[in-house]
Amino acid sequence: PRHQYFSHKPPPSPFVRTRYSTTASAPHAPSPRKRGMAPKRPLDATLPEEEAALWLSRMKRSRRFRLKRTVLVVMWLMCGPSGTARKRRERKRPWRWISQVVCPWMSMLDVSSEPPFVPLDYLREITDDFSEERKLGSGSFGEVYLGVDQDGQKIAVKRIYQMAGVDDGQFQNEFTNLARLKHRNIVRLVGYCNHIQEVPAMYEGKFVLAEKIHRALCLEYMSNGSLQKYISDECNKYDWRTGYGIIKGICQGLKCLHIELKPPIYHLDLKPANVLLDENMVPRLADFGISRLFGDERTRATKSILGTQGYLPPEYIHNNLISSKFDIFSLGVVIIKIMSGRAGYSKITDMSPQEFTNLVQEKWTNRLHETSSLMKAYSKQVKTCIQIGLMCVNDDRHKRPSIQDIVNRLNETETECTYAARKDGSLIYQIPEDDSITFMGASLTGQQNGHFSFSTTDAPGTSYPVAG
The missing domain is CATH 3.30.200.20 (Phosphorylase Kinase; domain 1)
Incomplete structure (x- = not known):
């Protein structure tokens, strides 16, 4: 009606919340709601059952909609551009x-x-x-x-x-x-x-x-640095026990890479500079920058540059083939240099393997100061080590021993040295710290600083320096 537009009372705004009921119609209908949102609940009237049920279902859908929207916003904040920027910060x-x-x-x-x-x-x-x-x-x-x-x-x-x-x-x-x-x-x-x-x-x-x-x-941190600085032509920077311990430790580390790991790892750059020594001169392999993981295949051809000149096997130099025998060849060079010095490896070409073995064995035997039986066992251990080194540098990779065979032969020499020490009555042969050996009613227990504890049933444990 025309009088509504000229009345002294202005019509209610559609943006103002108005009270309405189902029995009386308001002068203006409520503002339309957005899709997916429930209608406003009446403030001063009770809805019939059908309309109340409809209102309740719409309200539930509205809550689910708001929940989904909140979850999407949170996921966008975590994974979107802002999340990436936060990760960069x-x-x-x-x-x-x-x-x-x-x-x-x-x-x-x-x-x-x-x-x-x-x-x-x-x-x-x-x-x-x-x-x-x-x-x-x-x-x-x-x-x-x-x-x-x-x-x-x-x-x-x-x-x-x-x-x-x-x-x-x-x-x-x-x-x-x-x-x-x-x-x-x-x-x-x-x-x-x-x-x-x-x-x-x-x-x-x-x-x-x-x-x-x-x-x-x-x-x-390895306090004694690399093995490189201890290798000299005189081989006077370590005694035979220390030298043998370094050889055995390198072999044990290589055995872990080749056998104990699945799939195995080939170091491919084994040399004295990559063998680090701790405060007890225990060797540790280092620098795995060019190492390779190998699966079922035992030999692989590669075009990449590997290793260090002087430690590379012939099959890699000529055909770029790498296998477990790559590391075995490098190990042989390292063993020979430990036992004969830096220039010792070059002497192999000037004499027969037997002459070279006798030369190195005589050199180390003259430095040993042990009893007769133990001297003989150590001399045999020196000979075994140099023979292993020579077998490792064989030009035919199929004739080189595996790392397991090498470790087994070294273990045999240790058994012979232990037997020789017991035969001489010294009973003192590389007793590890906190380990003990019991013989003839006496007990020897390894301690720090090269000492051992001697005890019997009559006398308590007393610390003595190791002979030799």
Whole structure:
């Protein structure tokens, strides 16, 4: 009616909530609701049963709609662009995990734990920003620095080279292999760093933000360095027991790679520089940057450059073939250099294998100061080791022994030396720490600093230095 538009009372706005009922119609209908949303509940009237049931079903659908919408928004925030940006910020500022990496090498105490992530800033702090004074050496794909924390604990930090096309694969390969290796004669991985930094760079005449990748591996620190510095032509930097222990430790580490792991790992760069020695001169294999995982196939051809000149077998030099016998050949070169010095390997071509064996055996026998039976056993052990080294460098890879055969022969020599020591009545032959040998009512228990504890039923345990 016309009078409604000229009344002194203006009509109610459609945006104002009005009371309505089912018995009387309001001057204006309520504003339409959006699709999927339930109608507003009446404030001053009771709905019939049918309309009440309809209203209730719509309200339930509306709640489900709002719940689905909330879940989608949360998922988008976590996985969408904002989530990616947040992850990038965490990589740049990973200090929220600092409680896990205050002492990253504490994971050494728990062999089953995974290597933790270590911030780049923390590595720079403990290595004096990778200064030359802290540099320990360099490997196939990185430089090694000494890291020292405030408490004086030490680790070795291997900083991977910035090499286009090689960086990603080599880092991932060495990290994966080291993370799954837990053996007494293999260097242990205690942490890693994978930091992406955005830096300005010139590209086509314009400044752009480029990603600079910093990668590092945190390894056990070996206080005696590499085997390379102990090898000399005089072989006077270690006695025979120490030299034999190094040979046996290298073989045990290689046995872990070739036999105990499934699938096996081939080191492919075994040399004295990649054998590290701890404070007790126990060897540990290191630098797995070019190692390879092998499945069922035993031989494979490759076009990539592997190993170090002088430690490469003939089948790789001529046909690029790699197999487990690749490492066996390198092992033979290392054994010969341990026993005859750096120039000893070159003497093989100047004399027969028998002459070379007799020369090395006589050289080491003259340095032994043992009783008659033990002297004979040690001399035989020297001969066995040099024979193993010569068999390993055979040009025909099929004639080289397996690592299991090598370890078995070394174990046989240890049994003979132990028997000879008992025969002479000394009973002193490489008693490991905390281990004991009982013989004729007496007990010998290995201790630190080259001492052993001697005890009988009449006298308590007393510490004595080991003879020899």
